[in-house]
Amino acid sequence: MTTASTSTWGSVDLSAVPHIVTDLPGPKSKAYHDRCTKHFKGLSGQVKLFPVTFDSGEGCTLTDVDGNKYIDFSSGIYVTTLGHCHPKISEAIAYHAKKLMNCHDFTTPIKTELVEKLAEVLPGDLNGFQFYDSGTTAVEAGLRVLRAATGKNEMISCFYDYHGKSYGGVSLGHIRSPVYGAVRAPGAHMVPRPDTYRPIWTKDDGTIDTDKYIEFYDQYILKGTVGNVAGFVLEPIQGWGGSIMPPDDFFPKLRKYCDDNGLLMMIDEVLSSWGRTGKWLCMEHWGVVPDIVTIGKGFGNGFPVTCVAVREPYKESFESISASSSYGGNPMACAAALASTQVIEEENLLERATHLGEIALERMRQMKKEHPIIGDVRAKGCLMGIELVKDRTTKEPLDEAGTMVYQKAFAKGLAWIPAGHILRMSPPIVMDDKTLLKGMDMIDEAIGETERELGYA
Ligand SMILES: Cc1ncc(COP(=O)(O)O)c(C=O)c1O
Numbered sequence: 001m002t003t004a005s006t007s008t009w010g011s012v013d014l015s016a017v018p019h020i021v022t023d024l025p026g027p028k029s030k031a032y033h034d035r036c037t038k039h040f041k042g043l044s045g046q047v048k049l050f051p052v053t054f055d056s057g058e059g060c061t062l063t064d065v066d067g068n069k070y071i072d073f074s075s076g077i078y079v080t081t082l083g084h085c086h087p088k089i090s091e092a093i094a095y096h097a098k099k100l101m102n103c104h105d106f107t108t109p110i111k112t113e114l115v116e117k118l119a120e121v122l123p124g125d126l127n128g129f130q131f132y133d134s135g136t137t138a139v140e141a142g143l144r145v146l147r148a149a150t151g152k153n154e155m156i157s158c159f160y161d162y163h164g165k166s167y168g169g170v171s172l173g174h175i176r177s178p179v180y181g182a183v184r185a186p187g188a189h190m191v192p193r194p195d196t197y198r199p200i201w202t203k204d205d206g207t208i209d210t211d212k213y214i215e216f217y218d219q220y221i222l223k224g225t226v227g228n229v230a231g232f233v234l235e236p237i238q239g240w241g242g243s244i245m246p247p248d249d250f251f252p253k254l255r256k257y258c259d260d261n262g263l264l265m266m267i268d269e270v271l272s273s274w275g276r277t278g279k280w281l282c283m284e285h286w287g288v289v290p291d292i293v294t295i296g297k298g299f300g301n302g303f304p305v306t307c308v309a310v311r312e313p314y315k316e317s318f319e320s321i322s323a324s325s326s327y328g329g330n331p332m333a334c335a336a337a338l339a340s341t342q343v344i345e346e347e348n349l350l351e352r353a354t355h356l357g358e359i360a361l362e363r364m365r366q367m368k369k370e371h372p373i374i375g376d377v378r379a380k381g382c383l384m385g386i387e388l389v390k391d392r393t394t395k396e397p398l399d400e401a402g403t404m405v406y407q408k409a410f411a412k413g414l415a416w417i418p419a420g421h422i423l424r425m426s427p428p429i430v431m432d433d434k435t436l437l438k439g440m441d442m443i444d445e446a447i448g449e450t451e452r453e454l455g456y457a
Contacts, residue, residue, distance in 0.1 A: 007434065009059030009083070012069075014435050017061050018413020018442075019069040026066030029053040045418050046077070049403060050410040057084025060431040062415050071439045073416035073427045078239060078271045081298030081382070082343055083428040089301050092339035096331040103331075105324040110334040117341055118309065121280050124289035128315030130308050131329035131337075135270035135296035136164030138306040142292045143168050143233065144321035146266050149291075149314045152230035153186075155266075156217070158193035160241030161234060163268050172233050174241060191220055193234070196245050197376040197387060198395060208247045214257050221261075231264030231291070236282035239271035242422030243385025245378050251286040264314075270296030270306065271383075275344050275429050278354035278381035285380065301343075303336030305329075353381035353429035356436055360384055360425070363440045371447050373398055373456050384425040386443070397421035401450050408446035414439050 007014045025033065032053040037043070043051075055065045060083050062070045075081055082089065096110065111131075119127040132138040147153050157163065157172035164173070165180070171188035175181040192200055194213050201212035221229050232254065238244035258265045267290035272282035276298055283290055291314055296306035304327070310317065327333065344350060357379040364377035364386060375389035388405070390396040399421045406418035416439075417424045423443065427436060451457040 007432065009061065009430075010087075012058050012061050014059075014061070014432060017069045017435070018071055020411075020413050021068055022066045024068065024411050025050070025052045026064065026068060028065040032065060044077075046074070049407055049418050052415075059083040059085075060428045060435055068413065070410075070413045070415040071427075071435055071442070073414055073425045073439050075298070075426050075428050076302065077297075077417065078276065078383075078426045079297045080302045081275050081429055082301045082340060082349065083430040084302070086301060086339075086343055086430075088343050089303075089336055089339040092335040093303055093332050096335040100331045102327070104326070105329060108331050108334065110331050110338065111329050114334045114338045114341075117338060118307070121341065121345075122309060123281065123284055125312040126289060126293065126309045127312060128310040128318060130318055130323045131333060132306045132308065132325055133304045133327040133333070134164070135268075135294065135306055136166045136169055137325060137328075138270065138294040138296055138308050139163045139268055140166050140168050141321065141323060142266050142268070142294050142308045143172075144323075145292050145308065145310055145314060145317045146230045146233070146264055148317040148320045149310075150230040150264060152228045154189060154225050154229040155187060155231065155233050156189045156191055156221070156225075156229060157233045158235075158238075159190055160193075160195075160238045160244055161190075161268075162238070162240035162271075163233065163235075164270075187228070189220070189225060189229075191217055194247050194250050196247055197378075210247055210249045210253050213250070214253055217254075217257065218261075229263060231258060231266055233266045233268065235268050236272050236285075237277070237380055237383055239383065239424070240419075242387065242419055243378055243383055243424055245380065248286060251283060251288040255288045264291040266290060266292040266294075268294045270294050274298035274340065275349050275353050276381060276426070277383050278350050278357060280350070282380065282383075299340065300333060300336035301340045303333055305333035305337050307337070347430070349429050356427065356429060356431060356433070357381040357384070359433060360436060360440060363437060363444075367440075367444050367447065370444075371451055371457075373401055373447065373451050373454075382425075382427050382429050382431075384427075386423040386425075386447075388421045388423065388447075398454075401447075401454060404450040404453065405443065405446045408449055409442045412442045412445065414442045 029052045033051045052064045163169040171185035199208040201209040203209045273295045361379040368374040376387040388398040388401045
């Protein structure tokens, strides 16, 4: 099915995408959007800034109700990692939708197959699982396991982390909302983490000094907590924060620090797992096995299914946290996750994600040479970012440019993700090289137009 070296996906001729046939948003898009938003409230910036009405998706393309076709650089929101409506995944869900939809947490053959497959592909002794219906519910369960396994209730996360919108998630995330993020839960602490583009502590040669961060954590735990710390709760790469990359030595050093000090490491891979960065878990890039890990988004490639995986010593902690839920691990969900896993293996998509990341990075580096407002470019597989700044020396964020570039590229037929001054790209890992580079060209053009309008070129 994959289009790695061909120019079609199912019925879609990729050489003819994007294909824009109306003003955007088109008349039918507007009419649906007006009707819908009379009742449907609380839209994300992604929609508010470009309110089209989507009708269908195939592979790495989307079509709106006016017949406009877009290249998908968003995958929903990092969700449809294997493209829209992969036949193998759609058929697996449909089969179980006709056979057995829900039987609470009773064992089913498909769940049995899924847990055995997960134990096989995940690194180390990550072999205890429970399933959920969203990233947030998985994070909440992971936090319960963390408390149960340690008997402790203080947790440390990092500035710019994102862990969902429940009270626990918001308490450990960077959401600074006076409405719903006003008071963090007791025991939730936040510390800075090494960011390769904006380091706080550097060595004499200007490179990031990871040891200083670990020393800071040590002092913080000693003086800023009540001495009841269960562990760290971190994203491997900060997705919502803007594809913020850690230096390669951060997680290995933090793992050692946790091991030396009896702390657990819970890693939130809701966004970064299941092929997004070219590995099952992003943490595999650094050879680090977390104690608890959350897996989501691409796990069911669009079907709402998420997972908490724990290492052998912590498996029994699931027993004490009332782990089950109404929808977790239903047969359709397990079928979606198993089919997604099999498709990744059968189509060598971990390698493909890595390859796409490499060619995207090369193209973005070329853009950086041509556009003074680009401060940094980064990619790990298909988790990508471009940081826009007023000045490369001061690195002051160029916030207004982010929205402008988002809207301009969308108007050319690129469906993607807005985010302040950091452009975030999350193409499906099934994309062919030509379509990826076409999308990059559209971003390049949009940055050029924005630069000229804002007087930077
Ligand atoms: C790292 C991370 N954790 C948790 C969540 C919450 O997931 P959901 O929106 O599925 O509840 C997200 C969503 O973007 C995420 O990126």
